[in-house]
Amino acid sequence: MSLKHRHASTLAQVLLLTKPEELTCDQWLEEVPEYVELHATGQEIPKRFSLLEHHLAICPECAEELKAMVTAVMALDDSVR
Amino acid sequence: VTTIRSNEEWLEQLRPDHPLSSAAYADLLALLVASLQKSIPAVAAGGGALAEDMAQESIIKISQSLDQFRGESRFTTWAISIAMRVTYSELRKARYRDVSLESLQDGGFEASSRNEEEAGISEDRRQILAVLNEVIAEELTERQRTVLQSELEGMPQAALCEKLGINRNALYKLGHDSRKKLQQRLRLRGYTDEKICEIFGIIRPS
Numbered sequence: 001m002s003l004k005h006r007h008a009s010t011l012a013q014v015l016l017l018t019k020p021e022e023l024t025c026d027q028w029l030e031e032v033p034e035y036v037e038l039h040a041t042g043q044e045i046p047k048r049f050s051l052l053e054h055h056l057a058i059c060p061e062c063a064e065e066l067k068a069m070v071t072a073v074m075a076l077d078d079s080v081r
Numbered sequence: 082v083t084t085i086r087s088n089e090e091w092l093e094q095l096r097p098d099h100p101l102s103s104a105a106y107a108d109l110l111a112l113l114v115a116s117l118q119k120s121i122p123a124v125a126a127g128g129g130a131l132a133e134d135m136a137q138e139s140i141i142k143i144s145q146s147l148d149q150f151r152g153e154s155r156f157t158t159w160a161i162s163i164a165m166r167v168t169y170s171e172l173r174k175a176r177y178r179d180v181s182l183e184s185l186q187d188g189g190f191e192a193s194s195r196n197e198e199e200a201g202i203s204e205d206r207r208q209i210l211a212v213l214n215e216v217i218a219e220e221l222t223e224r225q226r227t228v229l230q231s232e233l234e235g236m237p238q239a240a241l242c243e244k245l246g247i248n249r250n251a252l253y254k255l256g257h258d259s260r261k262k263l264q265q266r267l268r269l270r271g272y273t274d275e276k277i278c279e280i281f282g283i284i285r286p287s
Contacts, residue, residue, distance in 0.1 A: 003210060003213050003217065004233075005202060005206075007234075008206070008210050008213060010233060011213065011233065011263070012209075012280075012281045012283065015260055015263055015267065015277070016274055016283075016286055017286050018260040020261065022257055024250045024253040025238065025249045025250065025253050026253075027250075029162060030149070032162055033153065033158045033162050036154070036158055037155065037158055059253075061169065061237060065162075065165045065169050067120075068120040068165045068169070069162050072116035072117075072120040072161045072165070073161060075116065075119045076112070079115075
């Protein structure tokens with residue numbers, strides 16, 4: 001069995017990002033609400049969110065969900081102003 | 082949303098026995114329908130019925146998870162985050178409902194001697210591919226190989242979880258264990274991060 005060339009490059013990029021300890025998608029979801037609010041209000045992101053941000057680099061699906069969360073929270077804030 | 086509530090008021094009023102429970106659920110439903118329509122193009126394109134279905138599905142999950150709300154954000158932000166997970170998972174599963182794992186296996190790993198893609202690639206790249214293939218074949222489990230290959234072929238986690246009958250946490254751990262093993266074996270063979278970047282022409286992540 002052999003890895004396709006185009007997949008090898010993608011895999012290499014993910015391996016470069018791999019850490020011994022990472023957040024799973026469910027752990028990420030537990031941590032993300034506060035991060036969403038900081039993002040939506042343009043506040044500085046504290047260093048304690050580094051594992052959460054690392055997960056975004058590994059997991060494009062959580063990154064897509066984050067984008068939608070921030071959009072929704074910003075729209076909600078606009079609607080109550 | 083007709084009523085602005087504190088986090089505590091949301092938690093109290095969403096209890097089934099609370100006198101304002103129906104109003105709280107109706108407000109949460111309206112909030113989630115609007116949020117999903119504004120932030121997910123596929124939901125907006127799917128019309129009000131899809132948004133309502135996804136919001137209803139999300140409310141079931143939210144009401145089952147109320148004791149997990151940590152109070153570090155507004156309740157509505159927490160509810161929105163769950164609704165996004167539920168909705169994206171459903172949309173991703175639907176997109177891959179007719180795609181079998183077997184069809185991805187056929188198109189993913191191939192016998193290297195037949196892999197025309199390898200023609201013309203550098204010797205360095207051929208060597209690192211050989212190492213990766215060796216570890217994949219000899220040190221990953223069958224399930225880890227299936228997960229790795231399906232993800233490389235672009236199958237979303239929600240769809241993969243459904244087909245394998247496992248949850249997203251278990252899937253992530255399977256993938257993480259595979260990545261750690263591959264990374265460790267590459268390092269043992271002398272492939273530093275700098276060398277890997279050089280071989281694949283990629284910028285080292287910060």
